[in-house]
Amino acid sequence: xxxxxxxxxxxxxxxxxxxxxxxxxxxxxxxxxxxxxxxxxxxxxxxxxxxxxxxxxxxxxxxxxxxxxxxxxxxxxxxxxxxxxxxxxxxxxxxxxxxxxxxxxxxxxxxxxxxxxxxxxxxxxxxxxxxxxxxxxxxxxxxxxxxxxxxxxxxxxxxxxxxxxxxxxxxxxxxxxxxxxxxxxxxxxxxxxxxxxxxxxx
Amino acid sequence: xxxxxxxxxxxxxxxxxxxxxxxxxxxxxxxxxxxxxxxxxxxxxxxxxxxxxxxxxxxxxxxxxxxxxxxxxxxxxxxxxxxxxxxxxxxxxxxxxxxxxxxxxxxxxxxxxxxxxxxxxxxxxxxxxxxxxxxxxxxxxxxxxxxxxxxxxxxxxxxxx
Numbered sequence: 001x002x003x004x005x006x007x008x009x010x011x012x013x014x015x016x017x018x019x020x021x022x023x024x025x026x027x028x029x030x031x032x033x034x035x036x037x038x039x040x041x042x043x044x045x046x047x048x049x050x051x052x053x054x055x056x057x058x059x060x061x062x063x064x065x066x067x068x069x070x071x072x073x074x075x076x077x078x079x080x081x082x083x084x085x086x087x088x089x090x091x092x093x094x095x096x097x098x099x100x101x102x103x104x105x106x107x108x109x110x111x112x113x114x115x116x117x118x119x120x121x122x123x124x125x126x127x128x129x130x131x132x133x134x135x136x137x138x139x140x141x142x143x144x145x146x147x148x149x150x151x152x153x154x155x156x157x158x159x160x161x162x163x164x165x166x167x168x169x170x171x172x173x174x175x176x177x178x179x180x181x182x183x184x185x186x187x188x189x190x191x192x193x194x195x196x197x198x199x200x201x202x
Numbered sequence: 203x204x205x206x207x208x209x210x211x212x213x214x215x216x217x218x219x220x221x222x223x224x225x226x227x228x229x230x231x232x233x234x235x236x237x238x239x240x241x242x243x244x245x246x247x248x249x250x251x252x253x254x255x256x257x258x259x260x261x262x263x264x265x266x267x268x269x270x271x272x273x274x275x276x277x278x279x280x281x282x283x284x285x286x287x288x289x290x291x292x293x294x295x296x297x298x299x300x301x302x303x304x305x306x307x308x309x310x311x312x313x314x315x316x317x318x319x320x321x322x323x324x325x326x327x328x329x330x331x332x333x334x335x336x337x338x339x340x341x342x343x344x345x346x347x348x349x350x351x352x353x354x355x356x357x358x359x360x361x362x363x
Contacts, residue, residue, distance in 0.1 A: 046320075047316065048314060048318065048320050049314065049316055050312075050313055050314045050315070050316075053312055053314055053324060054311075054312070054326075057312070057324045057325070057326040058326055058328065061325075062323055062324070062325060063323070063324040063325070063326075064322070064323050064324075065320055065321070065322050065324065066320075066321045066322075067318075067319065067320050067321070070317070070318075070319055070320075071319075074319075088321065146316065158316070160316060160317070162299070162316070162317045
């Protein structure tokens with residue numbers, strides 16, 4: 001794995017975070033779903049990183065990336081209304097077989113979470129799937145991290161020091177509630193407070 | 203202004219590797235060009251360019267001050283400024299953390315630095331991994347429809363169709 005942007009190597013970084021990487025079962029199922037689609041289209045809302053582009057673009061037909069984390073960060077820094085970032089997700093309805101939401105929802109207030117969920121529901125095709133992470137409020141620092149995908153669905157967390165975003169610290173039940181337009185497909189506990197969810201659009 | 207640059211450690215003769223060509227042209231930050239640029243040497247854009255850029259065997263760099271709205275065909279592309287449009291590269295596309303890119307990328311390989319401001323559709327060149335498309339499958343609408351009038355890219359959506 002490549003060294004992080006902060007100069008620490010990935011192993012040190014994940015030890016610091018209490019995560020020596022982990023194997024993502026949600027991502028594995030998610031990719032199996034995409035592999036079954038004849039011309040799979042995937043949307044990744046970020047933070048966008050080299051490793052993930054290599055991984056996903058090599059697996060899906062078309063890999064769409066729209067880094068909403070950096071857009072959110074710039075909006076907050078400028079003091080502009082957060083809701084303006086949603087115009088960037090101007091994709092056609094039912095465009096994608098899968099959406100990687102990662103932990104974006106945990107960086108948004110209730111109003112913007114609802115907007116994000118509505119957009120994701122619209123952009124996903126029927127039977128399309130979304131991956132959502134929740135770090136919990138006791139797991140790690142509030143620093144924004146990229147979920148860097150390695151071999152065999154191993155995920156490492158790489159801090160993104162250029163992003164300064166609030167962490168809402170949502171709990172598992174909050175995620176299930178906010179994603180109510182979707183059907184919960186699977187959830188996995190990575191460590192106490194840190195869970196990954198797979199949701200499906202009916 | 204337009205000018206030639208010579209790389210500091212360049213060999214006196216032209217390299218056979220397009221990425222390490224001795225000479226390159228620089229479009230300075232006070233220059234605005236609208237139209238088609240075709241070239242047989244590397245190009246660095248620090249100014250503004252709108253239209254088409256065709257340099258199939260060479261390296262295009264959009265510098266930190268560069269603002270480009272174009273269809274790009276090049277061997278390799280490095281973006282450190284703003285580029286809106288589609289890139290068709292036979293080699294590598296590098297997007298630095300200073301970049302602001304919006305468009306499609308078709309390339310053999312792509313590198314992206316953390317922090318790049320990116321909205322893209324990425325198609326990596328693959329060997330014999332194309333999935334079969336069921337016969338009679340209706341043509342799908344592209345998820346992203348640019349707000350501006352799209353520029354036609356030859357070969358677009360040819361993969362798998």
